[in-house]
Amino acid sequence: MKIPIAERNILISNSYDSATDFLKKCGINNYSLITDLKNECIKKSRSEVLARIVIGTGCNGTWLLTGEGEPFEKGVKDLSKRERAELALKEILDYQFDESEEGMKEASDIQIKLAETLTDFLKNRGN
Numbered sequence: 001m002k003i004p005i006a007e008r009n010i011l012i013s014n015s016y017d018s019a020t021d022f023l024k025k026c027g028i029n030n031y032s033l034i035t036d037l038k039n040e041c042i043k044k045s046r047s048e049v050l051a052r053i054v055i056g057t058g059c060n061g062t063w064l065l066t067g068e069g070e071p072f073e074k075g076v077k078d079l080s081k082r083e084r085a086e087l088a089l090k091e092i093l094d095y096q097f098d099e100s101e102e103g104m105k106e107a108s109d110i111q112i113k114l115a116e117t118l119t120d121f122l123k124n125r126g127n
């Protein structure tokens with residue numbers, strides 16, 4: 001059985017002509033990602049991948065992480081890449097983690113990945 005977050009990744013990718021188009025739009029170089037999710041080779045998506053999906057597609061970050069809400073907020077697809085990035089960041093900052101030990105570990109893991117992603121972004125910004 002596929003994990004729910006994998007199902008939501010696949011659902012978003014299905015709105016594109018191909019998985020490759022979807023991944024290129026999101027700036028994801030792992031072109032086997034969708035196939036791996038469909039075949040259950042990947043048990044969970046990394047936070048960097050999720051952030052890229054939110055930024056690249058404009059999907060609702062809360063929905064992608066939790067399944068709550070709608071896949072796309074009204075008008076999000078019409079936002080600029082910068083506006084989608086700001087919206088994604090807001091979603092991440094507003095996300096409420098479970099205060100259990102597992103929830104705190106998840107929060108810590110995501111904070112580390114976000115720091116790594118932002119560092120990479122800043123390094124590559126001038127290229």
